Amino acid sequence: MWKLAPAGTGKEMRTVFVETLQDMMKDNKKIMALEADLGSASGFNKIQKSNPDQFIQVGIAEANMVGIAAGLSMRGYIPFIHTFAPFATRRVLDQVYLEGAYAKNTINIFGSDPGVCVAANGGTHNTFEDIAVMRSIPEVMVFAPADEAQLSWTIRECAKLKGVHYIRANRKGNPTMYAPGSTFEIGKGNVIRQGEDVLLLSMGEMLSIAYQAAEELAAEGISVEVVDMFTLKPFDAELVRQEAAGKKLVVTFENHNIIGGLGSCTAEALAEAGAGVPLKRIGANDVFGQVGTYEYLCQAFGLTKEHIIETVKDALK
Amino acid sequence: MDKAELLKLKKGSAAIRIQTLKMLKWRRYGHLGGAMSIVELMSVLYNKQLKYDPKNPQWEDRDYVVLSKGHAGPAWYSTLALHGFFDPQMLYTLNEGGTKLPSHPDRTKTPGVDATTGSLGQGTSVAAGVGYAFRLNQSSQKVYLIVGDGELNEGQCWEAFQFIAHNKLNEVIVIIDNNKKQLDGPLTDVINPFDIAKKMEAFGFHTIKADGQDEEAISDAIDEAKAVKDSAVCIVLDTIKAQGVPYYYDRSDSHSPKFGPEADAAVDAVIAELQAFIDENGGM
Numbered sequence: 001m002w003k004l005a006p007a008g009t010g011k012e013m014r015t016v017f018v019e020t021l022q023d024m025m026k027d028n029k030k031i032m033a034l035e036a037d038l039g040s041a042s043g044f045n046k047i048q049k050s051n052p053d054q055f056i057q058v059g060i061a062e063a064n065m066v067g068i069a070a071g072l073s074m075r076g077y078i079p080f081i082h083t084f085a086p087f088a089t090r091r092v093l094d095q096v097y098l099e100g101a102y103a104k105n106t107i108n109i110f111g112s113d114p115g116v117c118v119a120a121n122g123g124t125h126n127t128f129e130d131i132a133v134m135r136s137i138p139e140v141m142v143f144a145p146a147d148e149a150q151l152s153w154t155i156r157e158c159a160k161l162k163g164v165h166y167i168r169a170n171r172k173g174n175p176t177m178y179a180p181g182s183t184f185e186i187g188k189g190n191v192i193r194q195g196e197d198v199l200l201l202s203m204g205e206m207l208s209i210a211y212q213a214a215e216e217l218a219a220e221g222i223s224v225e226v227v228d229m230f231t232l233k234p235f236d237a238e239l240v241r242q243e244a245a246g247k248k249l250v251v252t253f254e255n256h257n258i259i260g261g262l263g264s265c266t267a268e269a270l271a272e273a274g275a276g277v278p279l280k281r282i283g284a285n286d287v288f289g290q291v292g293t294y295e296y297l298c299q300a301f302g303l304t305k306e307h308i309i310e311t312v313k314d315a316l317k
Numbered sequence: 318m319d320k321a322e323l324l325k326l327k328k329g330s331a332a333i334r335i336q337t338l339k340m341l342k343w344r345r346y347g348h349l350g351g352a353m354s355i356v357e358l359m360s361v362l363y364n365k366q367l368k369y370d371p372k373n374p375q376w377e378d379r380d381y382v383v384l385s386k387g388h389a390g391p392a393w394y395s396t397l398a399l400h401g402f403f404d405p406q407m408l409y410t411l412n413e414g415g416t417k418l419p420s421h422p423d424r425t426k427t428p429g430v431d432a433t434t435g436s437l438g439q440g441t442s443v444a445a446g447v448g449y450a451f452r453l454n455q456s457s458q459k460v461y462l463i464v465g466d467g468e469l470n471e472g473q474c475w476e477a478f479q480f481i482a483h484n485k486l487n488e489v490i491v492i493i494d495n496n497k498k499q500l501d502g503p504l505t506d507v508i509n510p511f512d513i514a515k516k517m518e519a520f521g522f523h524t525i526k527a528d529g530q531d532e533e534a535i536s537d538a539i540d541e542a543k544a545v546k547d548s549a550v551c552i553v554l555d556t557i558k559a560q561g562v563p564y565y566y567d568r569s570d571s572h573s574p575k576f577g578p579e580a581d582a583a584v585d586a587v588i589a590e591l592q593a594f595i596d597e598n599g600g601m
Contacts, residue, residue, distance in 0.1 A: 064441075070446055074432070076450075094439075098433065099433065
């Protein structure tokens with residue numbers, strides 16, 4: 001079970017990733033961490049020091065890293081690979097598809113700094129399409145954990161499962177949503193705030209912004225339910241259908257292209273259920289990323305609580 | 318190598334070549350050229366060098382074969398059938414809907430196939446991962462990684478080779494089938510590889526050149542590769558596209574021909590000649 005936590009900022013997500021792997025490695029020599037020359041950026045170089053036999057440096061060769069992970073999996077190892085989100089997904093899509101999913105191998109993928117988290121690395125390193133491409137591969141699971149507790153839980157669950165699991169997460173710290181030790185269920189969304197008028201779906205680093213927007217809308221007499229859809233695949237279409245019933249509006253809020261991400265998942269679920277509730281999708285709208293601070297990029301792509309509030313009010317007029 | 322053993326390998330090659338040609342002729346199309354050029358290698362692996370158990374294809378201590386040039390699958394399937402992994406009748410399901418023998422190898426479908434390949438270049442990295450796992454387990458197992466010379470166009474091969482060389486990962490025996498032709502023509506016309514052996518040496522491999530039509534030379538090269546302890550190892554096999562089927566040597570469709578009456582006759586003649594060789598030498 002999960003519980004919400006008081007507001008605050010958790011550890012850096014990369015630190016959570018590293019510490020969780022180090023902790024699992026104590027009891028499980030089959031866990032392997034692979035890095036493509038971003039060990040200083042991810043913190044994986046700490047694993048190289050603490051668990052040298054469970055770390056592999058592959059150099060700047062992401063496609064090779066995916067194949068090596070597949071080969072390790074064929075011999076019973078549990079590989080966790082890291083690189084920036086665009087290189088972990090669109091650059092190695094065929095390798096992940098074929099040597100990972102199609103060949104029934106196990107590869108756990110940490111794609112860091114998705115979307116606007118890219119900040120100073122800019123448009124070349126931006127990915128607004130990683131969820132879209134990864135969820136289109138059969139049997140691949142896609143996660144966007146919101147905070148420290150959820151990320152740690154997700155990593156531990158992935159280590160228990162066979163198959164390809166893609167975890168997209170900020171490298172920096174996200175606002176805390178969940179209490180330490182919270183547990184979740186893969187493929188199940190979490191209703192983190194009850195509401196009557198509007199259903200607001202979000203995930204990852206955007207979840208806390210969605211929550212704040214809901215709080216402010218409440219002060220203006222608009223009751224907003226907030227749901228954390230941290231599992232993009234399998235997607236909790238049943239929860240969306242159920243919670244959309246009786247609402248005036250559904251809104252999705254994501255650090256991703258509205259094509260192929262949470263907005264699309266939600267649209268598919270609502271349409272297939274014949275829900276008939278209007279949907280507004282907030283996210284990057286078929287545009288490329290760019291360089292800037294995280295705050296600048298959130299403004300540039302409309303990933304702000306003010307934009308949610310404005311969108312909801314306009315739609316309810 | 319004594320004469321009896323060499324004869325066994327040569328008869329093994331003949332049997333694989335016959336079986337592969339029969340299968341492709343039955344199918345009326347297929348990747349003949351690249352399959353034929355690894356026949357002698359397959360005979361040496363499965364009749365002499367490889368540790369395997371056809372009754373237990375998942376045997377933990379087996380050596381692995383990664384056929385990165387996955388389109389040569391038909392030669393591998395014939396080899397596996399002839400060595401007891403499945404009924405040779407199954408060969409006559411190649412590329413049928415629901416078959417366990419798709420044109421490109423699939424580890425989830427075929428007994429004895431350890432790696433899924435076909436998207437060229439990718440098998441090199443998979444083999445590196447398996448070899449690394451062998452090293453972690455302090456195992457003496459080997460991975461025989463078979464790469465096409467045309468496949469070397471793929472950048473991923475060189476990513477994997479750098480990793481294998483850097484780690485002196487001689488658990489992986491890299492074998493390059495240098496048959497000198499790719500789908501669109503001679504390598505020198507499509508993308509000139511220049512001197513492949515020199516390239517591999519420059520990448521840090523102990524590199525051995527061997528005649529890919531000569532079972533003894535292939536086996537000796539593998540023995541030499543296995544003895545290397547301080548670097549990565551590579552064998553460059555000098556082969557011919559469509560090896561053993563001269564009808565195709567100068568044809569531009571040797572990569573994946575369709576069969577017609579003329580091809581049928583040429584292939585039948587090869588099959589008859591090879592069968593006579595086997596029969597004259599005491600059969601299988």
